[in-house]
Amino acid sequence: MRRFLIFVFCILVVGGGAMLFVRYVKTPPVVYRNASLSEENLSSAIDRGILFLEKQQNPDGGFSLYICDNAEPERCDPIDSGPNTAAVFLALWPLRGEERVDRMAQKGIAYIVGAVEANVRSPGFSHAVWNVFSPDDIRHGRIPSDIDGLSVASLALKKFGVSFSDDETVLLQFRNSGGLFYNWLSHEWNRSETDRHAFAGGDPNQFPDPNYYGVDCVVNADVLAYFSAKGKQPEEICSYLNDVIExxxxxxxxxxxxxxxxxxxxxxxxxxxxxASCLEPSLPKIKRTLLEGVREDGTWSQNFFSNVVATFTLVKLEERGAIVSSAVEHILKMQRGDGGWDNAVVFPDLYNPVFYGSREIVTATALRTLFEYKEYVLEGKER
Structure with missing residues (x-):
């Protein structure tokens, strides 16, 4: 079905200035509402999803991130973003070797390389840096670059075999006294992280260690993934994440x-x-928590992206029961006629009534989940 766009201007305080909202008035219907979970339907869904991503990839190779209105989530402002593009291709990594995926990746990885804005340095050390707003985005420079986006972009380049300035030693200056990473590549901004944690509802009394306050556990998990790909598992992050789960x-x-x-x-x-073998003690409890928390319809949350990543987690933990099958079937049945899945909250804005997400990152993550379920659960292939 044809997609119609209506451009609506409004003022939103996100670093200041005007935001151009793009309204997606018509969304294609779902195509598998009554379909069964079968290899044929999974293969067709994956094919449709790849076609959707091909059409959505920008001419420069990137995939847009969107800032969307909480009250009217179809109203969204596109962002040129290297880290978001990297997240799409990390999700598509298991599908490499498929001609269309490889063609997209060739353009996309070049875009990520081109989105490097500078290097963060200390005497004798240097590491490439990305900002959530790429250098060609009009909002670039409103916020500092962050170590979360750096970790995601760096991991994507490393997995796709691209060389870049990657001495992680320079990043160690952005840790707290407990060895945990702040989010920002800015000492000034990091001094206010406890205030941000408090604004989001955090309380130092919720944590057994004062070093747990003012740092984000997802950010530290992403840093650990990047460091682990380089053969390093910082003990402080491992202990912290295991304690968070326990x-x-x-x-x-x-x-x-x-x-x-x-x-x-x-x-x-x-x-x-x-x-990251240091996290193995946490895996059984993560699996148990997901199995115990699932709803009757195979979902965990009102947020579709949360359901996709929860399902993917169970697939990666080699769960093969009815719960994961129901969850995968739910994802399958939510695919739209254009091959994509609906936009959803990937992360909220801390201060404004907006969220960040994109159909592209949701679709890539859904494809990864369907692909790995089909390959390793239905077909029983070895990892």
Missing amino acids: RELYPQCTFYYRSPYILFTSMIAAAVDEG
Whole structure:
């Protein structure tokens, strides 16, 4: 079905200035509402999803991130973003070798390389830096670059075999006294992280260690995934994340993502995909928590993206029962006629009534989930 666009101007205080909202008036209907969970339907859904992403990829190779209105989530402002593009291709990593995916990746990885804004340096050390707003985005420079986006972009380049300035030693200056990473590559901004944690509802009395306050657990899980891909597992991060799971210090441990399901999938990415063996003590409890928390319809949350990453976490943990099948079937049945899945909250804005997300990142994550379920659960292939 044709997509109609209406451009609506409004003023929103996100670093100041005007925001151009793009309204998606008509959304294609779902195509698998009554379909059964079968290899044929999964293969067709994956094919449709890849076609959707091909059409959505920008001419420069990037995939847009969107700032969307909480009250009217179809009203969204596109952002040129290297880290978001990297997240799409990390999700598509298991599908590499498929001609269309490889063609998209060739353009997309070049875009990520081109989105490097500078290097963060200390005497003798240097590491490439990305901002959530790429250099060609009109909002670039409103906020500092962050270590979360740096970790995601760096991991994508490393997995796709691209060389770049990657001496992580320079990043160690952005840790607190407990060895945990702040979010920002800015000492000035990091001094206010406890205020941001408090604004999101955090309280230092919620945590057994004062170093847990003012840092984000998802950010640290993403840092661990990147460091693990380089053969390093910082003990401080490992102990912290294991303690978060053991004591159930979520979602209060994340003030940027505010979702336990994103925490779980970030830890799985570190542990299973990147070999962070230090997190193995937490995996059984993550699995048990998901199995006990699922609803009758195969969902965990009103947020569709949370349902996708929760399902993916169970697939990566080699769950093969009826619960994961029901969850995968729910994802399958929510695919739209154009091959994509609906936009959803990936992370909320801390101060404004908007959220960040995109159909592209939701679709790529859904494709990864369907693909790995089909390959390793239905077909029983070895990982």
